[in-house]
Amino acid sequence: MRQLFASAWVIARRDYVTTVFSRIFLLFLLTPVFPAIFGGVFASLGGGDDAGGRTVPLVVIATDAPSAQSLVAAHERLRRRLGPDALPDLARQPAADDGARLLADHRHGYDAALTGSLDRPHFLLGAHAPSSLSEDVGLIVDTARADRALGGAAPVPVALGAARATAPPETATQDRTGIAKAGQTGLFIILVMLAGMSLSTFIEEKSNKVIEVLAAAVPVDAIFLGKLCSMLAIALTFVGVWTVVIAGGIIAFKPAMLMGLPTPAVGWPTFVALLIAYFVGNYLLLGAVFLGIGSQAGSPREIQVMALPVTMLQLVLYGFASAGVAHPDRWISIAAALFPWSSPLAMIARAAELPALWPHLLAILWQIVWLALALRVAAGMFRKAVLKSGGSGWRWSKTKTAEAVESIFPP
Amino acid sequence: MTGLAVEAHSLVKRFEGQRAVDGIDLAVPEGSIYGVLGPNGAGKTTTLRTLLGIIEPDEGWRKVLGEQRPMRAAPRVGYLPEERGLYPSMQAKEAIAFLGNLRGMTLADGRRRALELLEEAGLGEAAGKTIRQLSKGMAQTVQLLGTIVHRPRLLVLDEPFSGLDAINQQRLEGLIRAQVADGATVLFSTHVIAHAERLCERISVIAKGRVRFDGTVAEARGRLPQRVQLTTRQAEGGWRAALPADVAADGRRFTFALPAGGIEPVLEALIAGGAGIEALSIERPSLHEAFVDLVGEPVPQPEAGEVVP
Numbered sequence: 134m135r136q137l138f139a140s141a142w143v144i145a146r147r148d149y150v151t152t153v154f155s156r157i158f159l160l161f162l163l164t165p166v167f168p169a170i171f172g173g174v175f176a177s178l179g180g181g182d183d184a185g186g187r188t189v190p191l192v193v194i195a196t197d198a199p200s201a202q203s204l205v206a207a208h209e210r211l212r213r214r215l216g217p218d219a220l221p222d223l224a225r226q227p228a229a230d231d232g233a234r235l236l237a238d239h240r241h242g243y244d245a246a247l248t249g250s251l252d253r254p255h256f257l258l259g260a261h262a263p264s265s266l267s268e269d270v271g272l273i274v275d276t277a278r279a280d281r282a283l284g285g286a287a288p289v290p291v292a293l294g295a296a297r298a299t300a301p302p303e304t305a306t307q308d309r310t311g312i313a314k315a316g317q318t319g320l321f322i323i324l325v326m327l328a329g330m331s332l333s334t335f336i337e338e339k340s341n342k343v344i345e346v347l348a349a350a351v352p353v354d355a356i357f358l359g360k361l362c363s364m365l366a367i368a369l370t371f372v373g374v375w376t377v378v379i380a381g382g383i384i385a386f387k388p389a390m391l392m393g394l395p396t397p398a399v400g401w402p403t404f405v406a407l408l409i410a411y412f413v414g415n416y417l418l419l420g421a422v423f424l425g426i427g428s429q430a431g432s433p434r435e436i437q438v439m440a441l442p443v444t445m446l447q448l449v450l451y452g453f454a455s456a457g458v459a460h461p462d463r464w465i466s467i468a469a470a471l472f473p474w475s476s477p478l479a480m481i482a483r484a485a486e487l488p489a490l491w492p493h494l495l496a497i498l499w500q501i502v503w504l505a506l507a508l509r510v511a512a513g514m515f516r517k518a519v520l521k522s523g524g525s526g527w528r529w530s531k532t533k534t535a536e537a538v539e540s541i542f543p544p
Numbered sequence: 545m546t547g548l549a550v551e552a553h554s555l556v557k558r559f560e561g562q563r564a565v566d567g568i569d570l571a572v573p574e575g576s577i578y579g580v581l582g583p584n585g586a587g588k589t590t591t592l593r594t595l596l597g598i599i600e601p602d603e604g605w606r607k608v609l610g611e612q613r614p615m616r617a618a619p620r621v622g623y624l625p626e627e628r629g630l631y632p633s634m635q636a637k638e639a640i641a642f643l644g645n646l647r648g649m650t651l652a653d654g655r656r657r658a659l660e661l662l663e664e665a666g667l668g669e670a671a672g673k674t675i676r677q678l679s680k681g682m683a684q685t686v687q688l689l690g691t692i693v694h695r696p697r698l699l700v701l702d703e704p705f706s707g708l709d710a711i712n713q714q715r716l717e718g719l720i721r722a723q724v725a726d727g728a729t730v731l732f733s734t735h736v737i738a739h740a741e742r743l744c745e746r747i748s749v750i751a752k753g754r755v756r757f758d759g760t761v762a763e764a765r766g767r768l769p770q771r772v773q774l775t776t777r778q779a780e781g782g783w784r785a786a787l788p789a790d791v792a793a794d795g796r797r798f799t800f801a802l803p804a805g806g807i808e809p810v811l812e813a814l815i816a817g818g819a820g821i822e823a824l825s826i827e828r829p830s831l832h833e834a835f836v837d838l839v840g841e842p843v844p845q846p847e848a849g850e851v852v853p
Contacts, residue, residue, distance in 0.1 A: 136615070143645050151633065342629025348598045349623040350646040352615055 137358070140351035144359025148334070149366050158367075162374060164326070190221040190244035190266055193236075195229040200251040200277070207277035210290070220269055221245070232257035245270065251278055308395035313458050313482035316397075316408060320481055321451045324415055325444060327368040331420040332427035332443060333436045334360050335515070340433075344519060353516045357424065361508075364420050365413065372412070397485040399493075407484045407493055411477035414500045418474055418507055419447070425511030428518035454478035461486045470496060473503035549574045549609060549698050549729035550595055556603035557594055564590040566753035567604070572731050572746075577724055579740035580733040582750035583839055588733040589626055591750065592702050595731075596623055609698055619648035622696035626703045626733075628687050630675045636662065636686045637671040643690030654693060661689040665715075681712055688716070692723065699723055701732035705739050717743060741831045751839040761831055768829040768837055769801040775823040776814070783817025786810055802826060 152158055194201045208223050224243065229235060232246035236259045244262040247270060249255040254274055256267055280287055338344040338356075347356050383390050397404040423443060430436045454475040457466030461483045469479035470492075480496045550572035557565040565587045572578040582588050594601050597614030609617040630639045640661065641654030649657075662671050665685055675683050684707065692699065699720075705713050720730050720743060734740055740747050741761055749757040749764070757764055775797050787810065791800040803810065807826060814821060829837075 136618075139648075140646070143642075147631075147642055147645075151631065155633075337631075338629075341632060342625070342627045343631060344629070345598070345625040345627060346623070346629060346643065347646065349593075349596050349621075349625070350618055350643075 137352055137355050140355035141359035141362065144347070144351065144356055145363040145366065148360060148363035152363070152367050153370055162371060165375065189218055190262055191224055191242060192221045192245045192247060192266070192270055193224045193226050193241065193243040195226040195232070195235060195246060195248045196254070197228050197250050200249075201225055201228075203251065203277040203281055204247075204273055207280060208273050211273060211276055214290070220273065221266060223273075247274075251281065309398060309486050310459050312395060312397050312404075313461075313485035314455065316404075316481045316485055317451070317455055317458060317478050320408070320412055320415065320478060321447070323368075323372055323412070324419060325447050327364075327371060328416060328419040328423055328447070329440060329443060330367070331361070331364045331423040332430075332439060333433070334364060335424065335428045335518075336430060336433055336436055339431075348519050353519050354512050356519070357512045357515045358508075361417065361420050361424055364424075365416055368416055369413075398488040399484045399490065403490070404484055408481060410497060411481045414497065414504065415474075415477035417504055418477070418500065421504070421507040421511040422474075425514035428515045450475045451478060454482065458482045458486075471499075473500055473507075476500055547574055547610075548572060548607070549576075550578075550606070550731060552591075552595060552604065552606040554604035555591065555594055555601045555606060557590055557599060557601050559590075563753050565594060565601070568750065568753070568755050569758070570595070570606075570748060570755070571758075572729060574729050575724060575727060576745045577720060577730045577743050578732075579744035579747040580731070580750055581737065581740050581747055581835060582733070582735065584735055586735075586750045586839075587753040588735075588750055589702055590753075592623075592700055592731075592733060596621065596700060617698070619694065620697045622647070622691040622694065622699045624688060624691045624699075624701045624704055626706070628684055630683060630687055630690075632676040633674055635672055635674055636667070636678060636682075639675055639686055640690040640693050643687075644693040647694040647696070649694045657693050658689070661693060662686075665689060680707070681709065684708065685712070685715075688719070692719075695726075695728075697728055699728055699730045699732075701730065703734055704732055705734060705736060713739075737830075737832050737835050749835060749838045756838040757834075764834045764838070765829055765831055768834050771827050771829060771833075772798075772800050772802050772807060772810075773823070773825045773827065774798045774800075774821070777820030777822055778818065781817050781819055783814050783819040786813030786817070796822070 194204055196204065205223060205225065208220065212220055221244065224241065226235065229248055232248045232255060235241075235246045235248075236243055236257060244259045245266050246257045246259075247254055248257075251274065256270060258264065258266060338347060344356075399407065426439060426443070427436060430439060453465075453472070454469045455478070457463050457469055457479070460466060466479060466483070469475045470483065476496055477500065480493060484493060548571050550570060552568060552570040555565050555568045555570075556563060568587070568591055570580075570591075580588050580591065590599070593599050595606050595608060595614065597608070597618075605612065606614065608614040609620050611617040614621070631642075634642065637655055637658045640658035641649075641651050644654035644657065645651050659668075659671055662668055667682060667685060670678060670682060670686070675686065678686065688704070691701075701720075704716055704720075708716060717739070720732070724730055732743075744761060746760055747757070747764060748755050757767070777796070779796050787798060788800045788803050791798050807824075811821075811824075
């Protein structure tokens with residue numbers, strides 16, 4: 134046993150040091166920056182023809198002055214109740230007859246024009262405006278007319294308060310579902326980026342023939358364990374660096390972002406601890422399987438062919454785990470928590486939504502049991518693959534004999 | 545009393561139904577240089593891999609440095625595989641230290657000893673270069689140094705001479721002898737007989753997964769009768785009846801195995817018949833001939849670029 138761990142340590146240290154202290158790892162570490170940069174560039178390019186990124190339509194009011202005044206007042210009152218996005222923005226222009234000309238003036242970017250008066254409104258939609266805009270503007274006109282009819286004797290807006298029949302439930306609030314989803318998605322994205330690496334980690338030794346030296350010096354299980362541990366350490370390095378960068382950036386430049394965050398049901402310290410535990414669990418569970426599968430490949434090409442189904446598999450697991458995220462006690466959530474490979478993803482969502490800690494203890498134990506099983510099976514596959522590389526050597530030398538014989542006795 | 549460094553009994557290993565190793569027995573005495581000879585594909589590599597515990601035998605058992613499970617002896621064993629392999633991006637010094645590390649040395653000790661070994665081998669300036677930057681011969685030397693960095697008691701070398709030029713072959717022979725002088729045991733495989741003939745105290749000849757011969761080089765030669773080469777002045781005559789039945793004639797040159805009764809009766813008949821003896825020699829068979837006789841198939845020629853002194 135001691136030889137196993139000592140040997141695994143030698144293998145893991147070599148893998149870790151060679152990977153992390155290489156120029157290519159810096160590139161790997163910077164990978165997340167590229168989508169961010171491109172995202173920013175494309176957003177700014179796309180933003181140019183989106184009228185400054187405005188999402189609320191702009192309607193020009195070119196009625197007579199009293200109508201315009203009451204329209205703007207009605208608009209303001211409605212907005213206070215409905216929120217800033219429910220109604221279009223209004224812009225005032227001197228009274229005009231020709232709405233079409235106002236719309237044709239592209240400098241302003243009006244989506245619709247209202248001319249005439251409150252009694253005889255003329256409404257004209259721009260070419261790209263949604264037709265529902267006429268209903269929205271209609272509501273403003275109706276309200277303005279009602280106000281005018283009441284002659285300023287309109288009742289004061291009522292304040293209803295926010296009393297509840299019972300206290301808001303601790304669980305499954307909108308905010309916590311958000312945290313649950315964010316935790317799950319974050320975990321998944323990191324896993325997709327990193328777990329795939331373990332598919333190809335064995336091909337290096339196979340192609341440069343080092344595997345024979347390794348297999349002669351240390352038990353094959355130690356090679357397997359060492360590779361898995363170094364992959365985990367590399368992944369944790371990656372995650373650690375980015376966590377420090379992002380957390381440091383937020384604390385230094387935008388500490389306010391942290392204030393608005395809802396607290397996960399289990400509390401932040403426990404949630405973070407569970408996040409790490411489930412990341413390690415999920416990484417090892419997937420990594421063991423991928424290492425086992427990857428060892429079956431004979432060439433980098435075969436690894437590439439395997440990469441797609443393996444990513445698909447992860448997507449399916451993610452879909453399974455996220456299906457029940459809003460309802461942690463439904464059967465689908467329980468099933469996702471029970472299935473070992475989706476369990477970490479499902480349980481981190483649960484940690485955000487439900488305060489009970491014992492299911493996590495149970496889940497972690499459950500995952501450890503499965504990890505032990507997966508390690509055994511995958512190490513078996515790995516061992517067979519390593520030994521098979523000897524088998525091919527045997528076949529190779531047989532053909533070499535045939536060649537040698539032929540060189541002496543040409544057929 | 546010297547014991548056995550390696551012991552194997554009735555080892556059998558099948559690959560896809562075929563018996564790559566078919567009941568092999570081996571006994572390698574401690575402190576000896578032991579050669580495993582055989583044509584390519586005879587099962588030499590599979591035998592060595594089984595001995596080292598890289599693969600498990602289907603039948604039979606083996607003992608390496610007294611351990612039933614060869615992996616337990618791994619820190620005391622050095623192995624140079626036929627297909628050499630090092631991490632190309634590693635420095636020579638680091639590669640040697642890593643191989644020592646695998647066999648239970650600390651990395652610091654490994655580095656220190658790597659520098660000594662490289663210096664001794666005249667490769668001191670290559671210590672900081674990566675394997676990728678080294679020539680093939682240098683990389684092979686680095687791997688060999690990595691094989692002995694932890695001062696193994698048993699050195700297993702699979703076709704160590706293949707791919708080496710004459711000078712490096714000589715160096716390797718010197719290194720093997722030095723290891724044995726330090727008390728180590730060397731077990732190596734080869735299909736080039738000259739090396740075995742010069743180095744080995746004992747050999748096993750393997751063909752088709754079986755041991756055809758096990759003993760000293762002299763014993764292997766002794767298995768074949770001595771050869772008689774005879775050249776006569778006359779081509780024909782009654783004296784020809786006196787030559788043994790297995791004679792091969794080439795004009796006036798005759799070759800045959802030394803008869804059980806000695807050469808004298810043949811000579812008497814030749815002189816009486818007036819054959820006229822121009823040349824006569826009686827030679828011990830070479831190991832090469834013994835090998836061909838044992839294996840029962842032609843010996844592959846040395847690989848192109850390989851020099852057999």
